[in-house]
Amino acid sequence: MKIVILGCGRVGSTIATTMSREGHDVTVIDQNPDAFRRLGKDFKGKMVTGNGIDADTLRKADVGNADAFVAVTNGDNRNIMSVQLAKVRFKVPKVVARIYDPIRAVAYAELGIETVCTTCVGAGLIRDKVLDQPFGGFEQYARLGMEEQVLGPTESATPEVE
Amino acid sequence: MAISNPMYIIIVGAGKVGYYLAKALTQEGHEVLVMEKDRKVAEAIAEELGEIVMHADGCEVRSMSEAGMARANVVVAVTGDDEDNLVICQMAKRKFGVPRTIARVNDPKNEELFQELGIDQTVSSTRIIFNLIEQQIETGQVIPLAALKKGEIEVVEADITPGSPVEGLRIGQLDLPPNTLIISVIRDGHALIPHADTRLRQGDSVIAMIKAEREKELRAVFAGEQP
Numbered sequence: 001m002k003i004v005i006l007g008c009g010r011v012g013s014t015i016a017t018t019m020s021r022e023g024h025d026v027t028v029i030d031q032n033p034d035a036f037r038r039l040g041k042d043f044k045g046k047m048v049t050g051n052g053i054d055a056d057t058l059r060k061a062d063v064g065n066a067d068a069f070v071a072v073t074n075g076d077n078r079n080i081m082s083v084q085l086a087k088v089r090f091k092v093p094k095v096v097a098r099i100y101d102p103i104r105a106v107a108y109a110e111l112g113i114e115t116v117c118t119t120c121v122g123a124g125l126i127r128d129k130v131l132d133q134p135f136g137g138f139e140q141y142a143r144l145g146m147e148e149q150v151l152g153p154t155e156s157a158t159p160e161v162e
Numbered sequence: 163m164a165i166s167n168p169m170y171i172i173i174v175g176a177g178k179v180g181y182y183l184a185k186a187l188t189q190e191g192h193e194v195l196v197m198e199k200d201r202k203v204a205e206a207i208a209e210e211l212g213e214i215v216m217h218a219d220g221c222e223v224r225s226m227s228e229a230g231m232a233r234a235n236v237v238v239a240v241t242g243d244d245e246d247n248l249v250i251c252q253m254a255k256r257k258f259g260v261p262r263t264i265a266r267v268n269d270p271k272n273e274e275l276f277q278e279l280g281i282d283q284t285v286s287s288t289r290i291i292f293n294l295i296e297q298q299i300e301t302g303q304v305i306p307l308a309a310l311k312k313g314e315i316e317v318v319e320a321d322i323t324p325g326s327p328v329e330g331l332r333i334g335q336l337d338l339p340p341n342t343l344i345i346s347v348i349r350d351g352h353a354l355i356p357h358a359d360t361r362l363r364q365g366d367s368v369i370a371m372i373k374a375e376r377e378k379e380l381r382a383v384f385a386g387e388q389p
Binding site: 053082084085089101103104110 | 245248256278
């Protein structure tokens, strides 16, 4: 598949090298060209330097022809905006955003954007290791920390899925 | 000053825009809360604006809830980052049911995208200044002032420059494209409500409401070109 990855940090570069080795057509975007060093010399994919919330950059990365778009920069809001840009403007069929904030991750999942909250997943895995419990499953981890959320009228948050 | 319908307005971002907006709205008699995530900035403006300043990240649901966002009439996001302004407005709308959200857009390309993504109104100072400059250098130009219904309908301005073919004509005589409504004529700094007999003079600015795709034809009318 043709995949575009925004953010060449530890997570982004790991997805890129793994999927490239598996034979996928990978393009990585980062605004700092130094970040591409993480990909190593053998990386076969493309690298695009630019701002991931700018449509011109996404066009340069040929997002319009991508099967999937993944946003894993350090900024939750940057990831949220860029996946919506990819989905709405470039009609990418599958978009995934990494979001640190559990509440935002759930809120945007309700809006039809696939999110991975690495905070929750990491916390869940570590908790299970500490307690010598078997793997609890990502669905369960994704709700971690949500019990404390006695905030705002969440029931009125009707998802407006496009 | 007491107003008849005070609103609860939450402003996120205490830069220059947020600060002056908060001041002006407070003076109008509205209930205002400013959220600013930078402690130093928040403290500095709190000295002047007092208790209406909250040191908090306006993108965090917990802070939004503490700010009483569920009862806000309007949420205005005026930080320097478009992605933050987008998320603030989307969360305000979807999580807290805020009826009206306004986002400052730094990159004018994002205006349309934000409206598509459910933000009620966008403001781009880049776009406004760009339009002002265009206005200075083009003749017969039709300048978009505002877009309604996601850009389907536009409010535009056309200036009657020297040599304009419509100078001296009555509005009723203009060969306007269909779906065009002349809503005002600005003359010597005053806005006139025009009628069919209003005669156009050099220096007038004509404000019209028009279907976006008719803009070229309207321009042709004022510039005397073939569309």
